[in-house]
Amino acid sequence: MDLLANLALGLATAATAQNLFYCFVGVFLGTFIGVLPGVGPLAAVAMLLPVSFYLPPETALVMLAGVYYGAEYGGSIASILLNIPGTPSASVTCLDGYPMAQQGRAGVALFSTAIASMFGAMFGVVVMVLLAPKLAEFALLFQPAEYFSVMVLGLVAASVVSSSGAVRGLMMVCLGILLGTVGVDVNSGETRFTGGIQELRDGVSLVVVAMGLFGISEVMVSLRGATQSYAGAGLTGRLLPTRSEWQRSFMPAIRGSTVGSFFGTLPGTGQTVASFVGYALEKRVNRNRAEFGKGAIEGVVVPESANNAAAQTAFIPTLTLGIPGSTTMALMLGALMIHGITPGPRLIAEHPDLFWGLVVSFVFGNIFLLILNIPLIGIWVRLLRVPHYYLYPTVIVLICVGVFGISNSLTDVWATLTFGVIGYVLRLFRFEPAPMLIGFVLGPMMEEYFRRAMLLSRGDPTVFISRPGSAALLAVAAFLLAATILPWKQWVLQGMSAVRNVGLK
């Protein structure tokens, strides 16, 4: 069988001592880089790129990929313990992870994120092994109209992410969308809302917004003493989830991984969208949805399985089409170009050892990550014992260093601090940053694809319903919206009592 032969080839490549070693180096670095707020996989991969000059191409790729998905494991740790996401895609994990830590369940939260991350990643790998070529074709079937409709679905789902009411949530989503309009307009090339600042021509960076709104503002809130110290509670907690927590997590993990695998294959969307949409959809379908935002275990399992699955499947378009879905992916393709391999549609056929070796290394890498992360939980939890007057200045320094490292721009550092103040003021008035972030991520993409679809149809809006894929997605979005707005429950109850009354008569 082809598949077995391919996997055998991959195993032969990945299981060499050298590749295992560099795989471990990659995931080890990745997980630590992920823990540090602001310092993301992009910076780490960029720093390691020169090292890869001296490695064979498959080894270089195995290592850099390890940094990339390893960071998704680490990203949730600061989210849970400090309410500060280590990577933008771990922002959602704050929503339930931090309340869990406050309740003294930090150990359980960290343990279940490690397991969920592993589960999501393995799910993504299986999807990749079975469907890689098919999924690449599927990604190509997704045209601007479908992209627009999937963004609509995401935004509709996102309006429930806020736990302080749908209206406040929607207001924040809109604010995020407005913020996303800053920069050069794709279609006309005109600059919008930049105030003449050259650095704003490309818009505000996601890391700047995420680290400001979540990270800096959290430090300010805790300085004010608004959050209770819970260091004692966090330390005593157990590690292993209870039997009921395991049971509650299983289906959400599968749903999260599915959503994550889907968004990973769409170039340009990535882990942040995956984790947000996964969480939002779960909040729709889960029986325990009332607990979401108050420390529900599903609230950490879903986003973590989603962003890790997306981190794996993001390699599908990158490697099968040779088109990077993100800057970090572009760097990894750069590592191949250094070795004279120009990634393109024939990459898998021409370099099967490279592709399958990488896929098998994902399995090893994720096992390493689990082995690394479980024993570290105890150490991370003890981090809470570090006095705040040491911890918080360190966090601010790390965020500033991380943000500066991405574009070497002091303007970005000031922008992050500004968003910290904005986030603090919003939180004083009980507006949450999470819906704003998702509006900021999805809004500009939605606009871009909407206008491109309209250009391609020469201004005919029926393109969104005449294409079956787009129509189906819009129908699901409409259904979700109707389910939120209309008082179905009341109607059903009324109907049932009416039937009962008739029966009685």
Place this chain on the structure above:
Amino acid sequence: MNRRTLLALSAATFTAVAMPALAQSDWPERPVRILVSFPPGGSSDLVARLLSEKLSASLGAQFVVENKPGAAGTVAASALQQAEPDGYTLMLSNLTPFSVAPIRFPDTPYDPIADFDHITYVGTVHLGLFAAPIVGATDLASFVEMAKADPGKFEYGSSGVGSWGHIIAEQFQDETGAELFHIPYKGSGPMRLDFMGGVVPMIFDAVPQNLPAVEDGTAIPLAVSAPERIASLPDVPTFVESGYDIVAENWLGVSAPAGVPAEIKAKLDAALLDAMEMQDVQAQFDSWGLIRKPKTSAEFSTYVAEQLTQWTPLVEAVSK
């Protein structure tokens, strides 16, 4: 001659010989920054990293690549302009911030010629016009005929409004009289994705990254923007030989803020030329599709000025 005279003499000779050498070898005595106007990972970034590695080895100080992407490369160029002209801040200069952006954005805070010393020419990447197989065009003439017969029917993708692909596409329409429909993208990646998915049937894009698709048969090259045919696509005609006056070169070079001491420039130029003569560097350049016909430092300076003159009317036509 007694021993003391001998000592004094040899000391004098040594000093005489060593003095000019010392003046030159002062630089570089601390790390040198090479600004790159792209995020890490692209081929220009790789060129900078490769060269900085070779320079670090040959000149004995670290050459550090610093990515300052943004605003069509003008963020990096502005930073270069504001840096001290002491040879410790350089930039991998290219077409967009020096030949296009200053005309497109009148508020660009620098003069692309007067404010900089353009020191060493590195190489050039050319633009190609590619068609999807479904278009049914096999050569430039047949496509021009099809496009003329159906004005506005064929969409083409560019990597953005005001990108070189867009500018050359406008020039192409002027020259041929064909009318195409512009679909702008945010960069080349998303554009090539839609090209492969059949969303846009034509693209104006840099040649090297499309070579795998050409081999695969999913992209059909109709013409290239080089002055003469290029080695990687020997069967593809240039626009010029097809009778259209279209030449577009995305040049790369090494530039510094104006006023760098002459001996530092000479030393840097020599080291860069040595590096680019190395076989592994040439092999890399070839695989990235970077075409290099050596120019002297003075020729490169003139070349940058000529490029600005050549692009000015084209950019103005698009910016209206």
